[in-house]
Amino acid sequence: MKKLIIAEKPSVAKNIADATASSRKNGYFEGEYYVITWAFGHLLQLYDARDYDPEMRSWKIEKFPYIPEKFLYKIKSDGKNKEKPDSGVVQQMNTIKNLMERKDVEGIISATDDDREGQIIADEIINYISPQKPVERIxxxxxxxxxxxxxxxxxxxxxxxxxxxxxGFGRQIADWLIGINLTSVATLKYRNKQNIRLLNVGRVLMPTLKIIYDRDKEIADFKVTKYYKLKGIFQTEEKKDFDSIYYVKGNEKFDNPEELKEIQEKIHGRNGEVVSKKITKKNEYPPYLFNLSGLQGYVTSKYKGWTSDKVLKTAQQLYEKKFITYPRTASVVLDESLKEKTAKVLNIHKKNCPYEEMIQFKSTKRIFDSKKVESHSAIIPTYMQPGKLTESERIVYEAVKNRFLAQFMPIAVAEDTVLHIKMQETDIPGEFVAKGKVQLEPGWKLIEGIDAKETILPPVQKGNILPLIKSEINEVERKPPKPHTEKTLLKVMETCGKKYEEKEEEQMMMAILSGFSIGTPATRAETIKKLKDAGYIKAKGKSLTCTDLGKMLVETFPARELFDLEYTGRLEKTLSDIEKKKFTKDDFLSMIKQFVIESVDKIKNDTVFGGPVILEPLHTEPVGICPECGAPVVETARAFGCSAWKKGCKFAIWKDDRFVTSLGKKVSYEMVKILLEHGKVGFRGCVSKRGNKFSAYFYYEKDEKTKRYNWKLEFIDTNPPS
Incomplete structure (x- = not known):
């Protein structure tokens, strides 16, 4: 007799097959003891509202809120035609069903990812087919x-x-209830207001938007102010100028320059005495191992063109290729049971490192601590060493491997020096302070390629007399906060907006593991992408900011709880508590249903939404005819796209098209109208990467191999630009 193993993806099924000496069949692998098949992520989806009730095919506001008595599942819809099931999924479901019903298959093993989402990917299939055979979990x-x-x-x-x-099922149903009801009702209520065609409303989407909105508002409301610092330049016995020393009286920043001018007059031509010299050796520990948010933040901040979604997909590829451990984790330490295994992995990887002799296995609470591990430990490399990697894979893999090796390198040691210089023959209350830092031992910084920032002080001692050569008052402008990047946004989502100092890192870890957060490690990257796709936020370089539509949602949307970080954090914490058997799914869903009923009522009776923010109006008439299917092309908040998109036509020209904007031009209604009518559109004053100006015709042509549309240029000038 054999057991049927269901993996989450074909690549994972192949890994299991390799380990169990199973050979490839049509849609599965088979060996002596196991039959191994696979899903492609979720093969099933919750019913749409119209599947329960044909009358729900047409959206009418009076039919909402819509809450089914029982939630049912169907085979995943085709990407191009939502009315039909995906043929590939149908085929794989039939394969799985036939394998489950084989007489020589005595039981089923769920081998999907060990997390909330992975658990229900297999459970959906098993519940749908209902094979009446024992189910086990690996x-x-x-x-x-x-x-x-x-x-x-x-x-x-x-x-x-x-x-x-x-x-898992509680999260899935809750997001369906909120998304279907609030998105439908909001779109019906507001679609004729400022040309809004669809308002995507979500449990995690809205508070994430609020985080970006709050930072934008901080920047907009920031009032430029100035402060002043008094700088002293002293001379040592070696006749060297002793620079970057500032006057301190509790603080070195002063709002009133007149106070510093008085002090400046009093110390003119005086000597300073070194009244204290304090030298402290400081241990600098390596950053913790990566969890998913940490890895995403590190890579997106270090490399151009990376998004958190790209980091997740690349890490997932490395995981499925057996090169790193499970990436969708919130933990930054390892379970204590992994000590022996970690030592073996370390011995394999340190052999390829130029600092091999410095790398020694050690067991510390900064590396191994079971109390600070949720279902998965931090991300580390496996004992498998990759051969050829893509450039993207190399970047993510090297980050994981180097952070792992850094834990077992010597601790970096720095020497901090603080000098206090008191001016002689004066009655000023403060003193000048100089701070220096010298890296005595680089330790783990060698692995991560961190250059130590040193400030070397002259060799002066307590009691030395230093003549003041010069003093100057520096004017400094206070800078506004910086816009959120994906790195900073992920951190705020992870801690649900709570800030922790470096010394509070243990409290921060425990807060993260408690589940009180915005989304999960697995969903945060997708949430950021959805905000961009919905037209609620936009990216400029690494900075993320709200669009007018995003601002309007935060400022006037009636279901205010959705923008409350505390409320969303509590919902996510409740899901975590369900996992820990501290709360029930039924009670959670009762709470969600009540929220949906109240929110739908608020939207129906709203008279405020869209008031204070004025959006640039969209053109209501079609811009032209779709070259793909002949349907009208219409304007939306983010693009000019085919109106037959529900039938599967994907033709679109995005307003923030990178190619067009990189040449200093804009995708506008008039531009697209000419393009669709004549097949080309001319631009003058385009700017190349080197800053040269040129004129050209733009063509938007389909590549028959990739089936994607790309821009092509025909230069009007005789000499094309470099």
Missing amino acids: LLNEWTAEEVNRGLNNLKSNEEMKSLQDA
């Missing part, structure tokens, strides 16, 4: 052959995963 953090075989020898009953399953 829980792994990596897919190497050694771990697969260990997991197959330590299976759990799937019944033990009931609380994780409840949290």
Whole structure:
């Protein structure tokens, strides 16, 4: 007899097959003891409202809120035609059903990812087919052959995963209830207001938008102010100028320059005495191992063109190729049970490191601490060493590997020096302070390529007399906060807006693991992408800011709880508590249903939304005819797209098209109208990367191989630009 293993993806099924000596069949692998098949993520989806009630096919505001008595599942819809099931999914579901019903298959093993979402990917399939055979669960953090075989020898009953399953289905149903009802009602209520065609409303989407809005508002409301610093330049016995010393009286920043002018007059021509010299050796520990948010923040801030979504997808590829452990984790330390395994992995990877002799295994609470691990430990490399990697894979893999090796390098040691200089023969209350830093031992910084920022002070001692050569008052303008980047946004989402100082890093870790957050490590990147796609935020370089539509939502949308970080954090915490059996799915959904009923009522009776913010009006008449299907092309907040998109036509010209904007031009209604009518549009004054101006015709042509549209230029000038 055999057992059927259901993996989350074909690549993971292949890893399991490699470990169990199974050969490839049509839609599955088979060996002596196991049959292995796969999903493609979610093969099933919740019913649409119209599947429950045909009358829901036409959106009418009086039909909402719509809350089914029982939630049902269907095979995932086709991407191009929502009315039909995906043919590939139908085929794979039939394969899985046939394998489940085979007489020589005595049981089923769920081998999807060990998290809330992974749990229900297999459970959906099993519940849908209902094979009446025992179901077991394999829980792994990596897919190497050694771990697969260990997991197959330590299976759990799937019944033990009931609380994780409840949290997964609870999250899925809650997001359906909020998304379907609030998106539908808001769109129906406001679609004729300022040419809004669709308002995407979501449980995690709205508070994330609020985080960006709040930072934008801080910047907009910031009033430029100035402060002043008194700088002293002293001379040492070696006749060297001793610079960058500032007068301090509790603080070195002064709002009133007149106070500093008085002091400046009093100290003119005087000597300063070094009244104290304090030297402190400081241990500098490496940053913690990466969790997903940390890895996303590190890569997006260091490399141009990266988004958190790209980091997640790349990390997932490395995980499925068995090169790193499970990436969708909130933990920054390892479970204590992994010490022996970690030592073996370390010995493999340090052999390729130029600092091999400095790398020594050690067991500390900064690396191993079971109390600070949620379902998955931090991300580390596996014992598998990659051969050829893509450039994207190399960047993410090197980040993970170097952060891992850094934990076992010597601690970096710096020497901090603080000098206090008191002016002689004066009655000024403050003193001049100089701070220096010298890196004595670079330690782990060698691995991460961090250059130490040193400030070398002259060799002066307590009691030395230093003549004041010059003093000057520096005027400094206070700077506004910086716009959020994906790195800073992920951190705020992870901690639900709470700020923690460096010394409070332990409290921060425990807060993250409590589940009180905006979204999960697995969903935050997708949330940021959805905000961009909905036209609520825009990116300029690494900076994220609200659009007018995003501002309007935050300022006037009636369901105010959705923008409350505390409220959303509590919802996410409740889902975490369901996993821990501290709360029930039914109670959670009752709470969500009541929220939906109240929110729909608020939207229906709203008279305020859209008031204070004026959006640039969209053109209501079609801009032209779609070259793909012949349907009208219409303007939306973010693009000029085919009106037959529900039928699968994907033709669109995006307003923020990078190619066009990089040449200093704008995708406008008039431009697209000419393009669709004549097949080309001419621009003068285009600017190349080197700053040269030129004129050209722009063509938007379909590549028959990739089926994608790309811009092509025909230069009007005789000499094309460089």
